[in-house]
Amino acid sequence: MARKKSFAIFGANYFGLSVAQTLDEKKQLIKIFDYDEERLNLHINQFESVEGIVLDATNKNALEKNGISQYDGVIVCFGGNMESSILTVLNLIDLGVENIIVKARDERHKRILLALGLEEDKVIIPDVITGKMVATKSLFDIESEVQSIDNEYVFTSITVYEEDIIDKSIFDAGLISNKDFNIIQIKRNGKTILPDEYTILKEGDILGVYAKNNVVNDLVLKIRGEQEIEE
Incomplete structure (x- = not known):
């Protein structure tokens, strides 16, 4: 520890x-x-x-x-x-x-x-950071939590709800890390998992994803699907 x-x-x-x-x-x-x-x-x-x-x-x-x-x-x-x-x-x-x-x-x-x-x-400068996050978040067609950004990449959390990837490995779900995105961690039942390509995705898993801004929408659709977020 x-x-x-x-x-x-x-x-x-x-x-x-x-x-x-x-x-x-x-x-x-x-x-x-x-x-x-x-x-x-x-x-x-x-x-x-x-x-x-x-x-x-x-x-x-x-x-x-x-x-x-x-x-x-x-x-x-x-x-x-x-x-x-x-x-x-x-x-x-x-x-x-x-x-x-x-x-x-x-x-x-x-x-x-x-x-x-x-x-x-x-x-x-907190106001500048907040402004960048709001601007980046406004680019997303689907609501997603933005935790940090730089000029090209964003770190965000996306919850697994899409039926097509539930109970599949990261490899089989087509979510292997590449130059556009990387799944950094998975939060499941209060525990943090450091995943590899064989890690099985479960419904409700919260994926910590570092990704280019222009692929976030596609990732949200692939991981969360059309799931509506309750206010």
């Missing part, structure tokens, strides 16, 4: 709390830092195992005393306050933190963070 990783999250706002909730569900070790004690106390009780610490992240000494360089990942979530965000990132870099992910307010904020040495994929 892979070891738990430790994460420091700066900012008890909606974005930071959403990140914390996802990591908590994955049984990771999490601490949320925020300078506003009242706000921190208001939200920390929704978690069973997440610790909250009152701290000003622009204070490098305070970060050092809390062993910030020992975390596997540090996520800076208060993108709305650009000055605090930049000062926090500078402090983290000075203290030798290697895995830093930052929420940026806009492209200007992102350019500054990149100039500080952060990698492109470590700077997140």
Whole structure:
């Protein structure tokens, strides 16, 4: 079993709390830092195992005393306050933190963070990502959950309902991985399966598929068929 990783999250706002909730569900070790004690106390009780610490992240000494360089990942979530965000990132870099992910307010904020040495994929503008997902999703003729995208590919979940492929292997169903798509995983009865070409597909299997945008509609029809999704 892979070891738990430790994460420091700066900012008890909606974005930071959403990140914390996802990591908590994955049984990771999490601490949320925020300078506003009242706000921190208001939200920390929704978690069973997440610790909250009152701290000003622009204070490098305070970060050092809390062993910030020992975390596997540090996520800076208060993108709305650009000055605090930049000062926090500078402090983290000075203290030798290697895995830093930052929420940026806009492209200007992102350019500054990149100039500080952060990698492109470590700077997140949530509104831009959401906009891309909505735009990509609008291309699909059949409703399908979009989880992440890049310029050409999408990662999405498609549930097996099409009778023609139920109880067939991935090979026999004509769903062998190729340059256009790849079935990454299958979720079945609460368990995750890493499939190969001999894996048998069952009704209700949720396939995690990484595919080119232009083949998603065809995959949805092949895997889910004309099944209507209840609102």
